[in-house]
Amino acid sequence: xxxxxTLHGITSRMIPTDRINTHxxxxxxxxxxxxxxxxxxxxxxxxxxxxxxxxxxxFRAIAxxxxxxxxxxxLLVDATRGAKDWTExxxxxxxxxxxxxxxxxxxxxxxxxxxxxxxDYPELVLSMTLVNPISPYxxxxxxxVDGVPCYDDFAGSGGxxxxxEFIRRMQMGDRTEExxxxxxxxxxxxxYKPPFKAAREEAYLSSLLLEKTGEDRYPGDLTPSGNxxxxxxxxxxxxxxxxxxxxxLSGIVDMPSKPPVLWIRGDSDQIVxxxxxxxFGTLGKLGAVPGWPGxxxxxxxxxxxxxxHVLDQYQAxxxxxxxxxxxxxxxxxxxxxPAAFMAALVEFLEx
Numbered sequence: 001x002x003x004x005x006t007l008h009g010i011t012s013r014m015i016p017t018d019r020i021n022t023h024x025x026x027x028x029x030x031x032x033x034x035x036x037x038x039x040x041x042x043x044x045x046x047x048x049x050x051x052x053x054x055x056x057x058x059f060r061a062i063a064x065x066x067x068x069x070x071x072x073x074x075l076l077v078d079a080t081r082g083a084k085d086w087t088e089x090x091x092x093x094x095x096x097x098x099x100x101x102x103x104x105x106x107x108x109x110x111x112x113x114x115x116x117x118x119x120d121y122p123e124l125v126l127s128m129t130l131v132n133p134i135s136p137y138x139x140x141x142x143x144x145v146d147g148v149p150c151y152d153d154f155a156g157s158g159g160x161x162x163x164x165e166f167i168r169r170m171q172m173g174d175r176t177e178e179x180x181x182x183x184x185x186x187x188x189x190x191x192y193k194p195p196f197k198a199a200r201e202e203a204y205l206s207s208l209l210l211e212k213t214g215e216d217r218y219p220g221d222l223t224p225s226g227n228x229x230x231x232x233x234x235x236x237x238x239x240x241x242x243x244x245x246x247x248x249l250s251g252i253v254d255m256p257s258k259p260p261v262l263w264i265r266g267d268s269d270q271i272v273x274x275x276x277x278x279x280f281g282t283l284g285k286l287g288a289v290p291g292w293p294g295x296x297x298x299x300x301x302x303x304x305x306x307x308x309h310v311l312d313q314y315q316a317x318x319x320x321x322x323x324x325x326x327x328x329x330x331x332x333x334x335x336x337x338p339a340a341f342m343a344a345l346v347e348f349l350e351x
Contacts, residue, residue: 004206007049014071015064017092023071024093025063027052032060032127034100035349036090040062040108040132041218041238042183044070046207047107051199051334054342059349062102064093066113068212070240079220079240082247085221086113087120090147091345094124103349106129108166108272108331109139115249120319122257129345132272132331135306136252138244140279143299145309148294149244150298151227156280157243158233159220171213176203183208190277195270195331228293250310258319263311264341265304266329274302280322322348 002012011026025045035055037048045063052061065072066086077085088160090113094102103126104115111133118125137147140157150156165181177185182203187196191204196203215221220237224230233245241247252258270277281300284292292298311321321344323345326333333343 001071003210004044004046004203006046006214007053009053010049015093015096017089017096017271019092020067020075020089021073022093023050023065025049026061028055028060030060031340032058032161034060034062034102036102037061038090038104038106038110038114039061039066039069040110041108041242042208042211044207044210046070046200046203047332047335050338051342051345054338054348056350064090064169066110068217070207071209074212074217076216076236077220077238077241078179079235079237079243079284080246082241083112083116084120085241086118090117091121091124094121099124101126103127103129104195105129105131105345106133107334109134109238112249114240115252118259119249119251119255122255122259124260127260127348128263129264129348131334132254132265132269133263133307134242134272135301135303136249136310137245137306139334140240140244140301141241141305142244142301143281145302145305146340147244147248147250147306150281151225151232153223153225153227153232153308154245155225155227155232156229156298157245158222158231158240159215159237159282160222160231160234161278162239164228167213170209170211170218173209182222190270191332192336193266193328196336198335213294220301228291228298229284229289250313253313253317253319255319258314258317260348261311261314261319261321262346263307263321263323263343264322264333265325265345266331266333267325267327268329269331271331272303275300276303299306307337
């Protein structure tokens with residue numbers, strides 16, 4: 001069923017739902033306590049296989065490919081709905097599998113549908129684990145810990161913020177290392193803390209290359225802007241869906257019922273950080289994008305500080321969260337430091 005060969009102990013199935021045919025990986029007993037793993041951008045459920053197999057036998061691991069990724073049916077992401085296309089797909093999958101409450105684990109962009117799912121379907125959430133999560137205020141175009149937009153049109157975020165050479169090489173199916181924008185080079189440079197390389201490097205590269213690309217897929221369309229850096233969000237695709245024009249998940253602080261939260265992050269993340277190398281504010285400050293208007297107008301987005309600010313409010317309003325920082329790890333601590341990651345995750349799930 002899966003395009004990419006799975007590890008022994010992982011089962012691949014295509015699950016028909018009333019919204020979309022979803023490709024899902026499973027491990028563990030059918031009647032085990034469900035743990036749903038949600039992947040990030042430029043990846044798929046493949047990146048979760050080792051983690052799934054490391055869970056104690058009382059748990060049932062479930063890892064879907066989100067709409068636009070992996071082997072799931074190729075349907076458009078309506079970015080104007082934020083993460084809701086994904087969360088409604090996940091609810092349809094939950095319906096198809098029996099609608100049992102589950103622990104949710106979201107990595108990077110995958111934290112957005114996890115948080116949105118908790119807002120929309122709180123009765124189905126036992127806990128949330130956020131792994132190097134996107135800021136609750138979306139990716140790009142905001143400043144300060146409370147996520148104030150840098151511009152009214154959210155310029156500097158959305159589909160126009162992705163390097164077109166990276167997209168071109170994805171569409172070529174490029175498996176070389178001849179250029180900094182090659183998908184393999186991007187994985188090894190930014191997903192991990194160099195010089196780490198994953199044992200399943202080829203499978204992870206294939207996973208990235210399964211993402212659906214194009215103006216209405218990844219990264220999505222853009223709107224010209226008179227504000228630096230002259231691109232604002234469009235209306236299709238995952239990068240527009242995760243931009244602050246359409247995504248604001250800070251409402252979790254007011255949830256009447258607040259599931260416990262574990263926040264795990266690598267100490268050397270270059271993708272989600274307070275100086276992200278994928279953020280126009282950082283790139284402008286470093287001189288990589290000309291015309292930067294300065295810190296007062298468009299500073300680097302303080303992504304980690306924004307997440308902590310929201311989770312502190314979540315806790316002050318009756319919730320509970322724990323932050324775990326894993327040493328010598330970048331954006332993928334579950335792959336780079338699996339023993340430390342699993343120790344924190346299993347302790348949390350069993351508490």
